[in-house]
Amino acid sequence: MSLPLYYFLAIAAIYILMSWSIYIPYRVGQLHFMTVANMAISAYFAALMAINFSWPFWLVLIAGTLLGALIGFLVSLAIGDAPCFAVVIVGFTFIYLTKTIIENVEAFGGPLGIFSIPKVMQTSSSNRVFLLITAYALVLLTGYLIKRFDRSRLGRAASAIFIDRDLAVSFGVDVKKMGMFLQSWASAVGGMSGVLYAFIMQSISPNHFTFHIVGICMTMLFVGGYSTIWGALLAAPILWGFPLILPEVLQSWNIVIYGVLLIVVLVIKPEGIITRPMIKKLESILLRKKKLV
Amino acid sequence: MKKLLTIMFVLLLTVSFAWAKGDQEVSDTESTGVVATEWEIPFLNCLTGPIASIGEYLQWGAEYAAEQINAAGGISGVPVKIVRVDTGMSPEKGTVEMSKLVADALVVMGPVPEPVIMAAVPIAVDEGLYSFTATTSFEYAAEYFPWAISWFSPTDEKLPPIVTAWAEKVEAKKVVQFVENYGAWPGMARAHVIGLEKAGVTVLEDVEVPTDAVSLGPLIVKALAQNPDAIVFSCNAEKVAKIIIELKNRGWEDMNKMLVFSSADDAALYTTGGDKINGVMIYNYNDPNLDTDRWNDFRQAFKDDHEGIEPFSLSPNYYDAVYMIKRAIEETGVTGDPKKLAEERILIRDFCNDVKNFEGLQYDWSNKGGYPADKPLFLFEIQGGEKVLIAKIIPE
Numbered sequence: 001m002s003l004p005l006y007y008f009l010a011i012a013a014i015y016i017l018m019s020w021s022i023y024i025p026y027r028v029g030q031l032h033f034m035t036v037a038n039m040a041i042s043a044y045f046a047a048l049m050a051i052n053f054s055w056p057f058w059l060v061l062i063a064g065t066l067l068g069a070l071i072g073f074l075v076s077l078a079i080g081d082a083p084c085f086a087v088v089i090v091g092f093t094f095i096y097l098t099k100t101i102i103e104n105v106e107a108f109g110g111p112l113g114i115f116s117i118p119k120v121m122q123t124s125s126s127n128r129v130f131l132l133i134t135a136y137a138l139v140l141l142t143g144y145l146i147k148r149f150d151r152s153r154l155g156r157a158a159s160a161i162f163i164d165r166d167l168a169v170s171f172g173v174d175v176k177k178m179g180m181f182l183q184s185w186a187s188a189v190g191g192m193s194g195v196l197y198a199f200i201m202q203s204i205s206p207n208h209f210t211f212h213i214v215g216i217c218m219t220m221l222f223v224g225g226y227s228t229i230w231g232a233l234l235a236a237p238i239l240w241g242f243p244l245i246l247p248e249v250l251q252s253w254n255i256v257i258y259g260v261l262l263i264v265v266l267v268i269k270p271e272g273i274i275t276r277p278m279i280k281k282l283e284s285i286l287l288r289k290k291k292l293v
Numbered sequence: 294m295k296k297l298l299t300i301m302f303v304l305l306l307t308v309s310f311a312w313a314k315g316d317q318e319v320s321d322t323e324s325t326g327v328v329a330t331e332w333e334i335p336f337l338n339c340l341t342g343p344i345a346s347i348g349e350y351l352q353w354g355a356e357y358a359a360e361q362i363n364a365a366g367g368i369s370g371v372p373v374k375i376v377r378v379d380t381g382m383s384p385e386k387g388t389v390e391m392s393k394l395v396a397d398a399l400v401v402m403g404p405v406p407e408p409v410i411m412a413a414v415p416i417a418v419d420e421g422l423y424s425f426t427a428t429t430s431f432e433y434a435a436e437y438f439p440w441a442i443s444w445f446s447p448t449d450e451k452l453p454p455i456v457t458a459w460a461e462k463v464e465a466k467k468v469v470q471f472v473e474n475y476g477a478w479p480g481m482a483r484a485h486v487i488g489l490e491k492a493g494v495t496v497l498e499d500v501e502v503p504t505d506a507v508s509l510g511p512l513i514v515k516a517l518a519q520n521p522d523a524i525v526f527s528c529n530a531e532k533v534a535k536i537i538i539e540l541k542n543r544g545w546e547d548m549n550k551m552l553v554f555s556s557a558d559d560a561a562l563y564t565t566g567g568d569k570i571n572g573v574m575i576y577n578y579n580d581p582n583l584d585t586d587r588w589n590d591f592r593q594a595f596k597d598d599h600e601g602i603e604p605f606s607l608s609p610n611y612y613d614a615v616y617m618i619k620r621a622i623e624e625t626g627v628t629g630d631p632k633k634l635a636e637e638r639i640l641i642r643d644f645c646n647d648v649k650n651f652e653g654l655q656y657d658w659s660n661k662g663g664y665p666a667d668k669p670l671f672l673f674e675i676q677g678g679e680k681v682l683i684a685k686i687i688p689e
Contacts, residue, residue: 007416
């Protein structure tokens with residue numbers, strides 16, 4: 001596989017995971033941007049453990065994911081049932097706090113960052129193949145779990161909260177527990193993405209984890225469609241790859257194009273390009289064809 | 294008949310003359326063994342995004358050098374082309390763009406700035422491609438030696454002498470420093486402290502300037518509460534200008550007792566500061582008042598293309614980088630033959646890492662192990678938007 005294709009696919013996998021980490025709590029109407037902070041914390045954790053204590057990749061990956069989940073859980077104790085705007089503010093605050101702490105602690109490399117994160121495999125090519133397979137295995141696993149959740153009773157309860165929180169409460173849905181569960185899960189996905197990011201990029205700095213990730217993942221989720229996992233899955237590679245093929249004269253309009261795209265999609269199709277009814281329709285067509293065969 | 298013969302004779306002469314000239318061109322490149330028909334040097338730059346204005350003048354410098362070189366016959370008789378590669382300051386985009394270059398590029402200029410360097414240079418190192426990281430501090434480039442070059446010597450070595458010179462000149466006794474936690478700036482602030490201590494100055498507690506600071510008043514109060522008699526600025530150009538204006542409004546009079554670090558020598562300092570920063574001292578790596586034909590030509594061309602604005606501190610860096618690549622190709626006999634790519638990359642790397650007496654735009658310098666040890670630093674006083682030279686320090 002060519003090197004540019006590898007980096008394109010590897011980073012696309014991270015964007016898919018990060019967009020899903022925003023999708024998960026948005027099932028109950030919460031924009032939980034804290035996952036970007038989780039990404040940074042776990043990336044730094046992974047780098048430090050791998051460099052200083054020679055922890056193997058799998059151990060770092062599991063520990064980084066659990067660390068994300070733990071932080072997400074602790075915070076969710078306070079904001080599990082908070083309204084969307086409060087969750088947004090907490091998320092932004094955490095991103096800012098994390099960045100400031102990392103910049104000011106020498107052990108984390110300060111503003112300079114951390115260099116030379118070791119390879120998982122001996123050679124560069126085998127390392128790339130390994131990381132790519134791992135990244136997409138994790139995308140598949142996460143996608144599968146979200147799909148299972150969406151079709152479960154819990155998923156239906158989350159949909160009820162999204163549509164009408166009071167109505168959901170009257171049906172006996174525990175809004176706080178649901179919010180806590182989804183926030184912790186999203187933070188775990190954020191942490192997992194951070195570990196992958198650190199090993200793929202091989203060096204990290206506080207400037208790698210800023211509000212630009214929130215902007216990109218939000219666009220991916222809302223353009224692709226926020227009511228189903230397929231939206232981010234489709235939009236992430238397209239929107240990430242789009243600036244790479246844009247002619248130089250249009251490069252400076254990149255952000256404007258992103259913004260216009262987001263506005264147009266929100267106006268024309270507020271639920272995004274791929275919606276849940278669209279998926280159901282596709283599924284029923286496929287099912288009918290299968291029956292005919 | 295006579296007329297026809299004359300025309301035929303002239304035609305014959307023209308054809309043979311053209312043939313001879315073509316032959317000579319072939320023999321020019323043949324004598325150097327050059328296979329390439331054009332030297333394509335990619336420049337991973339930041340042409341869009343938050344620091345696009347800096348990226349523009351870095352690009353300008355590189356392209357101006359290429360223009361001059363081509364006008365003088367190219368590199369080993371072959372024209373050079375700077376290939377614009379925009380990363381938009383995105384580390385992710387930087388990795389993909391760098392990965393596109395590692396298969397064919399002989400050498401790469403950039404990336405710019407630090408987050409992109411950290412993301413993209415490991416790929417180049419892995420694939421044996423030499424990067425001209427000519428705008429970042431030594432500490433970033435050193436991580437990738439010998440596959441990256443630094444334009445600057447270690448921060449702890451190069452900065453203290455100029456700060457000592459300033460402190461002694463203005464007879465500073467108690468100094469407070471405004472520090473912004475961005476990239477190499479805290480490291481530069483620590484180097485300032487070494488210089489201040491060497492001058493016997495009492496260094497007060499740093500005032501940290503948040504990157505997204507809106508209100509600077511509380512920071513100024515915190516600084517003044519320590520009763521300093523001199524101030525060093527290690528933060529963003531616009532913030533430096535705003536803090537100086539605010540200090541002046543609060544009664545600060547001795548403008549010489551304020552020292553601005555090189556990274557703030559940017560347009561925002563002068564446009565925001567205006568006449569209110571007159572008298573403030575600033576240190577830098579280039580002397581805009583240098584009077585040599587080469588510098589004057591560069592300066593004038595820059596002003597012509599930038600509405601009369603003077604070249605900025607980093608403007609010559611990639612201009613010099615292109616000339617260093619030229620010298621490396623010509624002196625090591627690089628041919629541009631794709632079959633010899635790996636070995637010719639190493640030839641360029643080894644030549645540049647230890648280049649001797651390189652004729653830079655402003656001064657000559659030599660490298661040892663990938664960085665220069667003998668580049669001078671200049672101390673200026675700002676007067677009406679111009680920099681008046683006060684001292685020149687050449688490291689020992």
